[in-house]
Amino acid sequence: MFIDKRFHNYSLRSVPKDLLSGLIVGVIAIPLGMAFAIASGVKPEYGIYTTIVAGILISLFGGSKYQIGGPTGAFIPILFGIVMTYGYENLLIAGFMAGIILLLMGVFKLGSLIKYIPRPVTIGFTTGIAVTIFIGQVASFLGLVGIKKHEEFIKNVQEIFVHLDTINIFSILTAGICLVTVIVTPKIAPKVPGPLIGLVVSSVIATLFYPSQIATIGTAYGQIPSTLPELHIPNMNLEMIVRLIKPAFIIAMLGGIESLLSAVVADGMTNSRHNSNKELIGQGIANMITPLFGGIPATGAIARTATNIKNGAISPFSGIIHGIVVLFVLLFFAPYASFIPLASMAPILMVVAWNMSERKVFSHIFKTKSTDSLVLTVTFLLTVFVNLTMAVEVGLVMSAILFAKRMSDVMVTAKALPNRKHKHEKVETGIVSDTHDCPQISIFNVEGPLFFGAAETFEKTIMSTINYRPKILLLRMSKVPLMDTTGEATLSSIVRHFSKNGIVMISGLNQQPENVLKKTGLYPIIGEEHFFEHTGEALQYALEHINKNKCLGCKHYAFRECKKLSAMEAVEGSRAKLTATF
Template sequence: MSRFWTGRFEGYSFDYFKKDLLSGTIVGIVAIPLAMSFAIASGVKPEYGIYTAVIAGILISLLGGSKYQIGGPTGAFVPILLGIVLTYGYENLLLAGLMAGVMLVLMGVFKLGALIKYIPRPVTIGFTAGIAVIIFTGQIANFLGLRNIEQHERFIDNMKEIGSHLNTLNGFSILIALLCLAIMLVTPKVLPKVPGALVGIIVTTSIAAIFFSGDVATIGSTYGAIPNTLPEFGIPEITIDRITMLIGPAFVIAMLGGIESLLSAVVADGMTNSKHNSNRELIGQGVANIVTPLFGGIPATGAIARTATNIKSGAVSPLSGVIHGLFVLLTLLVFAPLAVHIPLASLAPVLMMVAWNMSERKHFAHILKLKSGDSLVLVITFLLTVFTSLTFAVQIGLLLAVLLFVKRMSENLVVAKVLPDHESSNGKVFPHVVNPNRDCPQVSIYTVEGPLFFGAAQMFEQTILSTINQRPNVLILRLGEVPFIDTTGEEYFRSIVRDFKSHGGKLFVTEVQPTLKSILDQNGMTAKIGEENFFEGTGDAIDRAIGCINRNACIGCKHFAFRECDELSNSKIS
């Protein structure tokens, strides 16, 4: 148990506690409006967002792998959770969240945390920007005060819904929304340490309650009262049918939760020069998402903006995250009845600003300007996120990224015919030396550079087989720059060895790296080629090859590929 806390509270003092108390309180103030906003945008009651911020926030800080991580409901989950609520209902959302928590724990236990970092940047930026568009457009109706709006799972359907209800536009709601947006933009410039969203909501809620009471939709008029009590414990109904039905949505929640939490932890590392434990972070996130649904909370993950705020406010340990959760809980118990007066038009610009800040617009524009394969992956992932679903978008984005990677890697494979450069003092081999007038008919030497994997193995085979068709006596393969070989590359290599030996030729391999040699030993290729045919240097292989050639065929030859050729060409027929 002592190892669990090692490094997290070591040397903790009262001065540290004061810093954590301040930062936790500030983050708690920031988290309250966001928690309610994300819950509403996800299609559930605002108090469920508060419960999530409290329970998940405390557990993620205590059990996660980052000292500074702040957990809770986030914008990235909004389109996913809304889709689940619309398709399966709130009760099934709780079960999907619990299942996602189990998946995250298993990912951490089996040490899969490091794998998530291999998701290509164009894919993460593409779906993050797509999510930002969905969140932003999802608040247009509340910003304009439109009435009788029905939420849909698809972006196009929601846009059509907004368009068909523009005649219900509410000027009071627009005024409140614009005023809240203005306050949010001005506050950081005037009062840098005061959360602009909270100031905007308090001011516009007061104005709406005094001057526009009954004229704008509020949390109370839309969702009813927010209970100022602790959430009740309850276990979702768990059946095989429901688990089977929700396995897909749960997996998406787990993957996105893992990605966002680890991205947030990486941001925290960069800001504090620390290092998080990715697998422990996944376990902490998993436990939080298992427990939170038991109290009615929605899925949670690490929140990048709140984590950054926590660090900037002076946090020194996970206790700041615990204090953040306790502050939100205290606020719920004391001020919940007042939250019913908050206009939905005040929350709309808060979420719009969240969407704007998470859009990765600078990185998006940079990758787009490259006009490369990454640009294509970015755009397709973005469009599919907006117009289809995040699940489908990530699947296609990853597939395209893998295909792009394979194409690039295959293009990096170089198979070049080489010969010694007689003008060089050390006799190194180079491709430029080979030409129609200087190319030994009996000994062919090839340098191979790059991995022999499924994307490049066929090109490797075709290049070498073109030499085999010329029937040289000896084939020398220089594999010093081949880092690894997969099963496909192995099969093509095996085909070359088989075909060349079937014609009575000798195959020599030089400069093989230890890792590649180990693979060749394991798959039987070393035995197939012959251990005696492996050489440390190309020069040794050439010396051996000269001893294997038909010397009568060298008489009169004018290619002079090797230093020995001058003597062999002028020798007498034996």
């Protein structure tokens, strides 16, 4: 079992390290869990429940030794939109369905597919989410009253400007204290959890000096229960499943991407290797069970996973400890959470948004002014101003189209001849001219993937060049790594057209294109005797099958043998004339 491998060489000496790292990450996760839940449009305790249940299950059943799971900032816009559209109860159903999707992805070994999502798309929507989170906390930071939350980014910005006259100076003071503490704490004491210290310091100051001047978790959401909720199975029906399949799929995709990215980061920090399919199975189990306890969707948390590693984690046991720590805090300290000001939550999320924004990578890709920067910009703007679903869909489609365009540009089909000046008479392009070209043998260097994006150019280049109908067409395809059915169909058209009066030969064919030709039946049509491993062998065969009478008087001298062939034909021609005379 893979779980046993994750505990390989584990001993009692490792326990203290896991206990310490689990304790620190658990303490950090408490304010983040509540903040993520509030920003997602649900009660703060639901974030705590998610941290406990999902955190323990992801560590138990996942594929990474160091992964810390729970609610994350990346989910905020998605979950908030689902809550606004379908309600909290249906969010639980969507989360449960997302868990099933993740589980199936792991079972069918689709974990490796996540790596095919282009980096500009992931950076684009991650930065877009960060901007959305940051702006979403401005109202709480300023203590604005009467704010209505919307799914649309523009409407939320408008709400801020419309209610600017309700700014609460006490909220700004509280948020400022928390923000400064969160930023300064890691510099003074790197191993002390800044978010928790900021939350405690700002809450204590607000409670002691101006308790009635600021909104708190208690005034906004009521007291947080000090126990886990009872197991509750959501009421599901076919109609509801159909309605929620799209949001469930979005949650699953985002959860899969986020968790595997986090696992990759952990691998890089520890020189280890995670099991991507096992990780998806663990994420699936966690997201199926967490909603039964009222928890929101969860995934791997990159920042908390990195913190776990930096504090000496050895095994998944640290992740389990982190969940247990949060459970104990819930059982014994939940009533005190009611005194936490909402303004204290805002800077914590703002710092999370700032850290997850990938601003350096975003700037680096943007400065390239390439097709990648275009995909990045479009994905970012759609994430902010439309929604994440549209952003990812458009980003992926754009990436696919632009990739096909780039690959078609890479495809080169050019006429070639042996370079007589080269020591080994290497076959090169650029030396063919009107006075230096074989009328009977046309050689083409074909380089790049022969696929749907390049097939038309390939066909046009060859057909327009061989309009004088040479006897033999030799295609040098050693630099064609792959061929799809469109490329095969184009090659088939050339073969059928040319074979009426000549011979098509191919040299250096790679395994994948060869398999395609055999599966489609084009290989036997061309003829096995017309496939060669090396160009030299192909040219020798070609010279044996040309019409030698046409070599008479030819001054092109395209090949080494041309002078000899031309001289022989000239001699034979003179003998024939002499015989006729006598």
